[in-house]
Amino acid sequence: MSVSIRNLEFGFNGKPIFRDFGIDLAEKKITAMLGPSGCGKTTLLRLIGGLLIPQAGTITGTGGGVSFVFQEPRLLPWYTVLENIMLPIEKSLGKAGAEKRARRFLEIVSLAGKEKSYPNELSGGQKQRVSVARAFAYPSNLILMDEPFQSLDIPLRIQLMDTTLSLLAEEPRTLIAVTHDPRESLYLGERIVVLGSAPRGIIFDEPISIPRGERAYHSPKTGELEARLIGVLSGELLQQ
Numbered sequence: 057m058s059v060s061i062r063n064l065e066f067g068f069n070g071k072p073i074f075r076d077f078g079i080d081l082a083e084k085k086i087t088a089m090l091g092p093s094g095c096g097k098t099t100l101l102r103l104i105g106g107l108l109i110p111q112a113g114t115i116t117g118t119g120g121g122v123s124f125v126f127q128e129p130r131l132l133p134w135y136t137v138l139e140n141i142m143l144p145i146e147k148s149l150g151k152a153g154a155e156k157r158a159r160r161f162l163e164i165v166s167l168a169g170k171e172k173s174y175p176n177e178l179s180g181g182q183k184q185r186v187s188v189a190r191a192f193a194y195p196s197n198l199i200l201m202d203e204p205f206q207s208l209d210i211p212l213r214i215q216l217m218d219t220t221l222s223l224l225a226e227e228p229r230t231l232i233a234v235t236h237d238p239r240e241s242l243y244l245g246e247r248i249v250v251l252g253s254a255p256r257g258i259i260f261d262e263p264i265s266i267p268r269g270e271r272a273y274h275s276p277k278t279g280e281l282e283a284r285l286i287g288v289l290s291g292e293l294l295q296q
């Protein structure tokens with residue numbers, strides 16, 4: 057089921073962030089979301105994920121469970137890598153089922169062999185891979201990522217985006233990835249949405265038609281769209 061937001065109103069302390077905001081997110085598609093700092097990207101993810109309640113309007117299609125991936129991995133340090141992934145799914149799948157699924161997802165993120173490690177024994181990139189595997193192991197329809205690659209250097213970002221694409225190939229989901237990096241949005245997204253300064257709402261919304269095989273983190277194929285995105289984002293900064 058697609059996620060549908062209609063006539064959304066939301067603000068903090070009387071200051072509007074979303075005013076008559078609407079968007080439809082097609083099922084099993086990847087939307088990359090950009091926008092100037094403070095425009096409401098995180099707030100929108102929290103509204104979609106049910107962590108905040110709209111002050112008016114509706115958000116539908118989120119019933120099948122939601123997984124979050126944050127900028128920092130948020131692993132439980134006293135549990136092993138395997139246990140961190142098993143915990144959210146153990147209740148519904150039972151111990152054996154959860155372990156099987158957790159091992160499968162660890163393998164997809166290339167961390168087979170690290171099952172018994174503790175988070176503090178892993179590198180930053182490895183920890184974030186566990187966090188992404190945990191989000192996908194949870195059988196949600198919707199995955200919300202809030203700048204998940206921000207703290208990693210570029211080769212690791214690319215590796216983690218490839219990992220995310222492998223996970224999506226294994227089990228397609230509707231995914232929203234918030235990012236500050238136009239190149240990241242062009243590498244990962246199937247659609248790019250830019251929010252303007254609050255409460256302007258959507259100021260750019262386009263599908264990416266360049267085939268995945270022809271994209272790179274920085275390539276001539278995506279250069280024209282990247283330049284337009286930077287133009288849109290710079291325009292917003294000048295208005296702030």
Ligand SMILES: Nc1ncnc2c1ncn2[C@@H]1O[C@H](COP(=O)(O)OP(=O)(O)OP(=O)(O)O)[C@@H](O)[C@H]1O
Pocket residue numbers: 068069073091092093094095096097098099100
């Ligand atoms: N709990 C809160 N209480 C009051 N104001 C808040 C709260 N959370 C966010 N805000 C404000 O709402 C606005 C939108 O914040 P949000 O974190 O959604 O922006 P963002 O686009 O994700 O920013 P960034 O790119 O810097 O992470 C900001 O002005 C922020 O200060």
